[in-house]
Amino acid sequence: MYFSTFYIDLRELLINVFKVMQYIKCGAEKFEFEIKPLGGLCKRCQKEIPVVSLTTQNLKLCKSCFNAIQEKRVYETVKKFRMFNKEDRIGIFLSGGKDSASLATLLKRLFPDYSFQGIYLNLGIGYYSEYAEKTVRELCEKIELPLFVYNLPKEEGFSIDEFVFTNFRDKICSVCGVIKRYLFSKMAKALGLTVIATGHHLDDLLSTYLTLFFNGDFLSLKRLSPVNLPLYPGQAKKVKPLCQIPERELFYYAILNELPLEGCACPHGEITPAKKIKFLIEELSKENRTFKYQLMSVFLNKFLPLLKEEIKEETQFKPCLRCGEPTASANELCNHCRRIELLERVKDRRLELTFEEWLKYSQGESKESWVIFDVREKEDYLKGALPEAKWISKDLLENERELIKTFKPFRDKNLLFYCYTGRLSYFFTLKLRKLGFKAYNLKHPEEIFNKVDTLQKNV
Ligand SMILES: [Zn+2]
Ligand SMILES: [Zn+2]
Known part of the structure; x- marks a missing residue:
């Protein structure tokens, strides 16, 4: 859609x-x-x-x-x-x-x-x-x-x-x-x-x-x-x-x-x-x-x-302290720069990880701190998926109430999503980030599906 x-x-x-x-x-x-x-x-x-x-x-x-x-x-x-x-x-x-x-x-x-x-x-x-x-x-x-x-x-x-x-x-x-x-x-x-x-x-x-x-x-x-x-x-x-x-x-x-x-x-x-x-x-x-x-x-x-x-009042414009663009903001930074400063305070802004990056990234953490979700069709999940991956329906993306209900038990875990191309799982990642979850997307999933030995049969 x-x-x-x-x-x-x-x-x-x-x-x-x-x-x-x-x-x-x-x-x-x-x-x-x-x-x-x-x-x-x-x-x-x-x-x-x-x-x-x-x-x-x-x-x-x-x-x-x-x-x-x-x-x-x-x-x-x-x-x-x-x-x-x-x-x-x-x-x-x-x-x-x-x-x-x-x-x-x-x-x-x-x-x-x-x-x-x-x-x-x-x-x-x-x-x-x-x-x-x-x-x-x-x-x-x-x-x-x-x-x-x-x-x-x-x-x-x-x-x-x-x-x-x-x-x-x-x-x-x-x-x-x-x-x-x-x-x-x-x-x-x-x-x-x-x-x-x-x-x-x-x-x-x-x-x-x-x-x-x-x-x-x-x-x-x-x-x-x-x-x-x-x-x-x-x-x-x-x-x-x-x-x-x-x-x-x-x-x-x-x-x-x-x-x-x-x-x-x-x-x-x-x-x-x-x-x-x-x-x-x-x-x-x-x-x-x-x-x-x-x-x-x-x-x-x-x-x-x-x-x-x-309304006659004339707005006074002053140059923004950071970018120099005129701003009417009472604060000395313009709206744009205030938002950028907020973003810069976040050091780790990774939303997507390749499989290798993920292995490195999750190293040293206990296995239980990560939960992996497969959002492909169920029949493909059954044929072969990443070890420990749970299957969820892609329809959850359209139903916020159900989505929150499903992920509530994983509030303090790191969540990793994958699909066929990375696109749908990326949308899941963004949606859950907006709801306050620690979600990540697996980049280039096709590379993993090519290495059949990493997959686990679920039937
Ligand atoms: Zn005509
Ligand atoms: Zn500015």
Whole structure:
């Protein structure tokens, strides 16, 4: 369920082969899109067979009219909010997902002679960042966008996953956000960008507005808009050209235009408060198709101007003592650097060990201090497994209550997980680390399975 790539062949539409395209979002929500002729003619051109319907209006459209409508929306948004012009150097942050892929494609189509730079931040998320990077490379080749890849573990010596060793262990998505914002500024400086464009869409913006509203955080609310001007000299302007497009339509756009996509394979797909609110907004839109646009209009045209009148205080920025980036933090370190310092206090941040490393690592400890878990299919476990290994079902990963119940007896032990490729057992390792267990993943398990003599038959 974590990983999917899509291909569609539009010729197949002509021979009426129906295809259901699926996309798994972070937080395990699923999008489905059945590509099939919808009957009648396209409402806009009155010529072609419609294949897609706008979610906000009951309007059935052919592929080229659907594209034209989305392009018009983005073009008008860029112009209305004066997001950038030809003199700007515009960075587009790509994640491998549908939103940033659609953003890059739309901007390249609409402004062919503008200066765009694709950027991918490889955050070292195990068994995920590499897949996503491959997808981003494919996309950039397809749409002829120059790409700059920044590898966090190589450049700065830590990965996002290592925060499972800190108090942020169950708030990885929030730490990831702080680190990314810091890297956005850093990349902007290094690449001479004047504008940063991100793939935030209508649903993203609305759910963030409402989350901030419910928290009473009006200062942050005031600062959030389709265009964020630099807060201090030298900072790049941040723009959200997709802020008028509902999320589902970006999924349709990406599929219809055959963009290389990665479903959410990020092992940290946490259910954040903003994701819960997104679900509520979706429910309300079922009653009223224009609900999202009404809400957006209230925020942009009524509420934000009121807040701007009311909240006048000017934030004082001081350079962070560690990285030198301007910070409004009362503490003398910026949010990013405070988190890094926390991470640096943890000396041993190993999550993965090869078999040889594990033998060395566990040497001198009593045998009882380690418990080994096999998360492969049961029949393969029975055929041969590591000595003393216990079998557990991979389904436990989806059931946190059962997971905690199963591992409770092993609270003070070291746990070693393995599977076929290391990927699934790595997800177990992260999940249990987040729950406070001392879990490790066995790297390159295939090397062990090749040495049959180390295995023990369990039948
Ligand atoms: Zn049409
Ligand atoms: Zn700093």
